[in-house]
Amino acid sequence: MKGAEVEREFIEAAKPEHPSLLDPRFIVAELYNTRNVPAVFWIDEEGWIVRGNDPVYAVRRNRETGETTINERYLEAVRDWVRAGPASAYLTPSTETQRRVGSSDEANQQAMAHFRLGVYLDRHGHHEQAVAQFKSALELKPDNWNYRRQAYNLGSADEYGMTMQEAMQTVGPMYAMPLELPEVPST
Amino acid sequence: MPVTIVTSETETSPPGARREGAALWLRSDELLASTGWEIKPEGVCRGEICVPLPEDRAGALLAERDGATWLDVAGFAGYVGQTAAHDDATETWYFGPGPEERRGQLDMLDAPDFELPDLEGRMHRLSDHRGKKVLLALWASW
Structure with a gap:
């Protein structure tokens, strides 16, 4: 599946x-120009992005131990925004956003x-043609992890001559965009 | 072989589409549904954007055939800087947003609108939530 x-x-x-x-x-x-997941955007009542591209899940699962932890710090930031709105210290200035x-x-x-054509072709049973499109996408943007992870998921790393680990060593870490939260909440 | 045209929002197989070398000709009555573009007196238009075609360009990109006007949508994409990709074996073409569409909105931090289904197939539009704060969280199970 x-x-x-x-x-x-x-x-x-x-649920x-x-x-x-x-x-x-x-x-x-x-539309949102993301290159990996997770990516979280805060959109205000008028439709403006007031904080963007946070690489964060609400719950993290440790792959080795299976243990899950709730990301309280980030959830508190979200709650602060809900309470304080535009006054929340967690909003980023527009230049930073x-x-x-x-x-x-x-x-x-x-x-x-290339990527979106590849997704279409794979969905319609043209895997070989899809791989060619994914390769073109990865040649142009080797650090777009959405492309690489989806391509590997639909086929295998063998088709691209590089494991995920090798890709990270070659093109850099998966999460280049750090999560930056201020220390002091506004409310 | 039938031609399939994929865009950000649509997937269509216009029966009249003709591939000739690097050109992909679409009849004006099939153009809007497949690409969002329309031939108007002021140029080739999509939404509020109109691209006037100078005579030399119009000569290459527009054709009158079988009592209809045709546009070479592949040549036109190159002319306006719209991204494109195609697969020869399946005659499938992808046309992305134009330069005006992809600059602007995100640079202004104006959250781009979209409509997507939930598991039950009910459609949800981002702009339906205008007036409320929205936390947009993108994830995958990879």
Whole structure:
């Protein structure tokens, strides 16, 4: 089982009260210029991004021990924003938000075209052609982990001549965008 | 071989599409549904953006055939700087956003709108939540 159906068991186990949406075509990754998951954006009442691209999950699971921990620090930041709104110390100044969100360069846009065509081709049973498109995307943007993880997930690392570990050694760590939270909450 | 055109929002197989070398010709009545572009007197338009075609460009990118107007959408994408990718074996083309569309909104920190289904197939639009704070969390199970 591959693709969006994989996520069903995770969503059904978590039983979220908020909408949990499926994006098998990577529309949001394209729109928000993300290159990995997780990526969290804070959007205010008027539709402005007031904090962006946080590489954070609410719950983290230790892959070795299976132990889960709740990310209290980040949840407190979210609660502070809910209470304090624009006065929350956790909002980032717009120049900083712009830096974190980044504007997509030409190479990434072209890579995204290859990636999204690859996703389409794989979904329609053209795996070999999809791999060719994923390779083109990764040649242009070797550090886009959305591309690499999805490509490896739909096939195998062998098709790309590089394991995930080797890719990280070659192109850099997976989470280049650190989570920066101020020490002092505003409320 | 039938041509398939994939964009950010649509996947279509316009029956009239014709591939000729590097060109992909679409008839004006199939153009809007497949690419979002429309041929108007002021140029080739999508939403509020209109791209006027100078005569030499119009000569290469537009054609009158079988009583209809055709646009070479691959050539046009190159002209306007719209990203594109294609697969020859399956005759599948992807056309991405144009430069005006991909700059601007995100640079302004104006959260781009989208519509996606939940597990039950119900559609949700980001802008439906205007007036409330939204925490947009992207994840995958990789």
